[in-house]
Every structure is written in C-alpha cells, then in structure tokens.
Amino acid sequence: MLPVKKTARIFNIQKYSIYDGDGIRTLVFFKGCPLRCKWCSNPESVESGFQVMKQQSLCDDCGICVAACPKNIHKMRPMIDGEKEHFIDREISCSGCRICEESCPKNSLTVMGQDMTVPEVMDIILQDMLFYMSSNGGVTLGGGEVTYQGDFAVELLAECKQNGIHTAIETCGYTKWETMKKFVEVTDLFLFDVKHFDPERHRELVGARNERIMTNLEKLFQAGANISVRMPLIKGLNDSMETLKTTVLYIKKIQTNGHLKSIDILPYHKLGVAKYEQLGQTYPLQDVDMSYTDDELEEIRRYMAQFNLPIRVVKH
Ligand code: SF4
Ligand code: SF4
Structure with missing residues (x-):
C-alpha cells in the first residue's frame, strides 16, 4: 500500500x-x-477551506464559470434591468479544483488554497x-x-x-x-x-x-x-x-x-x-x-x- x-x-x-x-x-x-x-x-x-476571490471590476457576467463549476457555486441572478449578473454562492463548500479560475476569460477569479x-x-x-x-x-x-x-x-x-x-x-x-x-x-x-x-x-x-x-x-x-x-x-x-x-x-x-x-x-x-x-x-x-x-x-x-x-x- x-x-x-x-x-x-x-x-x-x-x-x-x-x-x-x-x-x-x-x-x-x-x-x-x-x-x-x-x-x-x-x-x-x-x-x-478553499475560497474563491473575485475581482468584480473584471467580470463581464459571461457565465462561463457557471457552466464549468462542478459544485454549482457560480450562479447567475437577474438584475433590475432584465440582464443577469454572476455571483458566488458562498454557502456551498469549494473543492479547490480550480476549473473556474482556469476557465474565466477575464482572469477575474482566484482560488485561495x-x-x-x-x-x-x-x-x-x-x-x-x-x-x-x-x-x-x-x-x-x-x-x-x-x-x-x-x-x-x-x-x-x-x-x-x-x-x-x-x-x-x-x-x-x-x-x-x-x-x-x-x-x-x-x-x-x-x-x-x-x-x-x-x-x-x-x-x-x-x-x-x-x-x-x-x-x-x-x-x-x-x-x-x-x-x-x-x-x-x-x-x-x-x-x-x-x-x-x-x-x-x-x-x-x-x-x-x-x-x-x-x-x-x-x-x-x-x-x-x-x-x-x-x-x-x-x-x-x-x-x-x-x-x-x-x-x-x-x-x-x-x-x-x-x-x-x-x-x-x-x-x-
Ligand atoms: S474551484 Fe472548483 S469547486 Fe471551487 S468554485 Fe471553482 S470550479 Fe467550483
Ligand atoms: S467566467 Fe469570469 S467573467 Fe465570466 S461570469 Fe465567471 S467570473 Fe465573470
């Protein structure tokens, strides 16, 4: 073993x-x-635990990380103007797989740990x-x-x-x-x-x-x-x-x-x-x-x- x-x-x-x-x-x-x-x-x-840091100013709400995250931590929510914005559901624990960090085209995300x-x-x-x-x-x-x-x-x-x-x-x-x-x-x-x-x-x-x-x-x-x-x-x-x-x-x-x-x-x-x-x-x-x-x-x-x-x- x-x-x-x-x-x-x-x-x-x-x-x-x-x-x-x-x-x-x-x-x-x-x-x-x-x-x-x-x-x-x-x-x-x-x-x-692992934590995701997000630089809000870089994010363009493309939703790529939402599709990529296997734990459904990245989500979209509606805004008043009818558009959708990205947010991180911090109630769900992150596995540290770094898929979101690697997939974000704007380098907005960093996984700590x-x-x-x-x-x-x-x-x-x-x-x-x-x-x-x-x-x-x-x-x-x-x-x-x-x-x-x-x-x-x-x-x-x-x-x-x-x-x-x-x-x-x-x-x-x-x-x-x-x-x-x-x-x-x-x-x-x-x-x-x-x-x-x-x-x-x-x-x-x-x-x-x-x-x-x-x-x-x-x-x-x-x-x-x-x-x-x-x-x-x-x-x-x-x-x-x-x-x-x-x-x-x-x-x-x-x-x-x-x-x-x-x-x-x-x-x-x-x-x-x-x-x-x-x-x-x-x-x-x-x-x-x-x-x-x-x-x-x-x-x-x-x-x-x-x-x-x-x-x-x-x-x-
Ligand atoms: S590191 Fe993995 S589990 Fe954590 S938020 Fe990113 S994609 Fe989801
Ligand atoms: S992939 Fe990056 S730019 Fe796109 S919604 Fe997620 S954090 Fe924002």
Whole structure:
C-alpha cells in the first residue's frame, strides 16, 4: 500500500521578502486560523477551506464559470434591468479544483488554497539558496496560523534546517503547548504576536482569551527559544500607553536573558480591505481611522525608550 500523502493547505508562497525575519526570505503562508482578529489583513488566510476571490471590476457576467463549476457555486441572478449578473454562492463548500479560475476569460477569479507536500514546498524554497546565504536570510512560515497544521510545518522546518536554512515562524501563539513545543527544536526565531494583555479585551478583539498564548510565550522563553514579540498597534483598540506599558513590563519579567531579540510594535493599516470585498465579506473596522502620524509614532517611541528593552516601532 502506498503511504498516505501528507499535505498542508498553503495559500501563498512569497519569495524575496525582506520582512518577517532577517535577510532575504521565502514566506510560506498556511491557511486556517483559530483567531478572528478584527484588523486581519489576510482575510483569505482565516478559513481552512478553499475560497474563491473575485475581482468584480473584471467580470463581464459571461457565465462561463457557471457552466464549468462542478459544485454549482457560480450562479447567475437577474438584475433590475432584465440582464443577469454572476455571483458566488458562498454557502456551498469549494473543492479547490480550480476549473473556474482556469476557465474565466477575464482572469477575474482566484482560488485561495493549494494542498502541497513537503517536497513540493521545498522545491520552491531551495530555488533561492543563494539569496538566503548571501543575505543571512531564510524561510518564514506564517498564515493564517502555522501551528494549526503543526506536524506538517515542523517537518518542513526540519527539512529547511537539514539544508542549512535559517527558520522562523510567525505565530499568534494560540495552540496547545504539546504542539508549540515541537517547534522549539526546528525554529531559529519565533515572531510571536501579543495583541492585548487583558484576557477579556483580547477576547473582544480576536474571539478568544489570551491565557494560553501568554503561557506558551513564557514556556518558549523557558525552553530557550529566540523570540521577537510583535505587538500590532490598532488605533483606539490596544494602543493606550497604559496597555503598552503593562504588556512590555510583563514581557520584561518573563523574558530569559539573551533570548528576547526584539519587541516590534507594528502600526496597522487597511491594506487588506480590497481582499474582504473579493471574498464577499465586510471589513470589520470599516469606519476606524487606522493611520498614525509620524508625530504619534515618535511619541510612542519616546515613551518606550524608558523600559530599556530592544523595542522598535516598525512602520511597513
Ligand atoms: S474551484 Fe472548483 S469547486 Fe471551487 S468554485 Fe471553482 S470550479 Fe467550483
Ligand atoms: S467566467 Fe469570469 S467573467 Fe465570466 S461570469 Fe465567471 S467570473 Fe465573470
């Protein structure tokens, strides 16, 4: 009998990134996340299932995808003027066959999610060995939430390590310690999100309390992991000086000397809004002005300087 084919659902592999770790990196994005952050800029990453994104402005309602889709997800409906328009029935689950994507003459459709094996992902990663070596770069796994498909991710990271590639993961930390601890041996750097220190406020903002996340962070420090803590800065939601101070002092208390690489404060933006529309969803923070002025960020920078920690305010 053939061995069971082990795959993970990946929604993007981005090469030549200079974010999410040092040097030039390949980023592998896993589909599926246990949290529901209101500001998520990758809404296509949240659900584990395949999803179709549609660029409405390209579609001319030709109906070709309607005839092509074996699951009857693409449909036509009448408009007031008597013409018909195309829409996607998002109640029906998509099989990811990609027939609609390939058949659309206007390139209006993109199917998010592809099931890939470790060798398939490694083939792409290994193409850029020269860049990793010349820039002290490597590979970063993100998502979605990478621990959601933990066994596959650990296997992929182990394969990277065997090839001498620096490894990082970006994680929300919301998983069992039994899963998280498997990453310690194969991950050179954890980019670990702390979104709010208060458990109840955390639940309001992302759909789950944070005790499990904070415990995992403490245990990772105890296990000797190298960690950059990332704090997304969302205007009016988690950016009071009091909240930032409490979080930073907590990290100062639990860190193990030498293993806290940085605390990165990341002012958020609305870059993902168009993707919500393409998924037929509404952006939860539609009416929130999320932009920070340079003066506001400078004030946060100055305030943070008092804590004597490697804190950076990073504007992408
Ligand atoms: S990927 Fe396949 S199942 Fe999904 S919407 Fe397209 S044609 Fe239908
Ligand atoms: S095939 Fe493309 S252009 Fe035609 S209805 Fe479907 S999405 Fe629109």
